[in-house]
Amino acid sequence: MLDEKEIRSVISGKRILVTGGTGSFGHEILRELIKYDPASITVFSRDEKKQHDLRLLYAHIRQIGFMIGDVRDYARVREAMRGQQIVFHAAALKQVPACENAPYEAVLTNIVGAENVRRAAIDADVHTVVSVSTDKAVKPVNVMGMSKAIQERIMQQPLDCGTKFICVRYGNVLGSRGSIVPLFVERIMAGLPIPITHPGMTRFQLSLSEAVKLVFWATVRGTSGDMWVKKMPSINIVDLGAHLAYGLTGKEEYPSTIIGTRPGEKLHEVLVSEEEMWRAVEYPGHFLIPSWRESFEVNGSVVPNLTEYSSASVDFLTREQSLAMLRDDGWIAESGYGPGPKLALYD
Helix, strand or coil: CCCHHHHHHHHCCCEEEEECCCCHHHHHHHHHHHHHCCCEEEEEECCHHHHHHHHHHCCCCCCEEEEECCCCCHHHHHHHHCCCCEEEECCCCCCHHHHHHCHHHHHHHHHHHHHHHHHHHHHCCCCEEEEEEEHHHCCCCCHHHHHHHHHHHHHHCCCCCCCEEEEEEECEECCCCCCHHHHHHHHHHCCCCEEECCCCCEEEEECHHHHHHHHHHHHHHCCCCCEEEECCCEEEHHHHHHHHHHHHHCCCCCCEEECCCCCCCCCCCEEECHHHHCCCEECCCEEEECCCCCCCCCCCEECCCCCCEECCCCCECCHHHHHHHHHHCCCECCCCCCECHHHHHHC
16 A cells, blocks of 8 residues: 555646546546645546536636647647646547447557657656556457557557656446446436346456556556556456446346347456566555566565466455445445435436
């Protein structure tokens, strides 16, 4: 665990840029960053409506500014990067079906956009760039994962410069925009069966707050070229639906229907492959995959087991653990059954 003083020592007084800052992750890291008194935070995204909403929400905080732009546009990224000291790069096309339907759009945002961020950060003498990746980048079978795998390589490529580039990789964020939890909630609140793609499908799960903690960990502890991977539990999708239905309705049994997998979907996800495990370093809550040019003789234990770190092989969330995560994230009531504060519109 990081000491809050460590985070403050890195964030306080710094000028910070968040690409994709109006997304689910951007919302959460913005809320956390303001606790540590940065000199400024610039929210960079192409969604003017979401920027307007955030501007109203944070109108009382003078350090937060907004900039419309797209990571595909190098000139605009370079302008946004001017004077920044820390960059959190979260801008991406993240929906598997959308990327399958428009592969080149994923290339432009996830690959070209990453290169633009990298080049602009170097040109602007940014101190640290932390890039957010996904388990889908490991042994990718879909366009989204393939493009994110290349994004990782772009950010980790060996380069002698003053900018530190670090990557983080994690699994499904509970309740993030476009994820399965909002879909299940919508169906349950309407009294409809839960749609299940495959009864054996598993996914890593973590909360938005845990995702931000990983990013802060990498920012404080990481060195250039590092890939930090958070250890996290997994859950069977059938169980997730059943746990959510129980939390919302109190029913022990809730109907579901099998709809089949979508194009590009895996049955299980992987956070660390066998090929990465042989050079990974294990910490109590993380794996560190150093850059190829760095020694892995660091403060940790070199992983003796070369088995991949898969959502099918880690501890599964129990119903109690799932309900606790859903309550903490505001999807179900803090006590008893029923919708939480995120679902006030269903009351």
